[in-house]
Amino acid sequence: MIDSRAALAARIARAQVRRMDRRDVLRRMGGLGLAVAGAATLGRSAHAHQDGTPPATPTLGERPDGTRVWRVIVGGMAMEELLEAQAFFPGEITINAGDTIFFDFGQMPGFHTVTFPAVGEEPPAFQMPDPAATPAAAGEPPTLVYNPEAAFPVGGETYDGTALVNSGVVFFREGAPFSVTFPEPGEYEYLCIPHAAVMRARVIVQEAGSELPMEQADYDALAEEQLAAILDAGRAAAEEYTEAAATPGADGATVHEVTNGAAGADGQAQVLRFLPEEVTIKAGDTVRWVHRSAHEPHTVTFLGGEEAPEDVIFEPQPAGPPRLVQNNMTLFPQGGDVYNGEGFTNSGFMGEEMPGGTEYELTFDTPGEYGYYCILHAGGPEDPIGQAMVGRITVTE
Ligand SMILES: [Cu+2]
Structure with missing residues (x-):
């Protein structure tokens, strides 16, 4: 788990050789441009969207043929409080056959998909072992890539339950709105692949021309209520951990507990x-x-004088979308258990069933100020505290 400094430097060098200029890759993908230059991080996507033009929004309501266009909102955020709501709003909607739902990713989209698997089938996995990679040596982790079926759009914009329809990750859509038309009555479950644990919802499609239980305005009000309740729960969770609990450690030292993301x-x-x-x-x-x-997942990452690693490495392909390779430098723990300001030191992705586990400890033996960040939710340790997932440890004599 713990690399020597030399091995670590070699891995960084390798990662940089493989790393392509992201904007160049995105241009080849169809000019996705600035809006996705920081595709994988919340912080960077937020910056990029300040310059972006707002995506075209379909007209809601009744169309000349009597069918309707509805709206469901994908995820929610209170940026100034660094709170994210992982849900669809409303969580259930009833429409008629022939109607369309516009899935609104909003002006400040999270890292979401809208995915309708074929009825009775599992959704595509988000990441998978790289089919093109040579097998990893014993003890080495495999290379993971993002599954193109999950990351990129699949199946057009009509869903009848027989085949997968997927928006792909919103950042790869270049602001293109995602709408789905439902020609067949039925009850359809859908989800966001990156947040499949909690972000699931349902569309009920009645026979064409049936009486509708609610109007869009009712759903909008419900959506607002549901979002507010989730954000309130986030605020309450944040308030539980305002102080670093201190407990005695070895040799008269103290252990200070910091909560790495609450829910x-x-x-x-x-x-x-x-x-x-x-x-x-x-x-x-x-x-x-x-x-x-x-x-x-979150990370605790100290750069220690190294360059911030990319979490996802874009590898252009002769045809089709680039390969999106998970960087093992960010996924797995790196560095020792004492930090003195030198050397890339990273918890790896933390969480249950994640390489970094649910607890990470570092001892600080040298006075100084040490900024750190979460690779998934900040651009780097220099981001301002309060505007991205960054923190600072001040060590006194
Ligand atoms: Cu994070």
């Missing part, structure tokens, strides 16, 4: 923060980060 409302509310963000300790003390975010 509420059964995981639909995600607090994308370290709680508390700033902790002052004495040289020799240990910080223990505890992951409390249910299914949402």
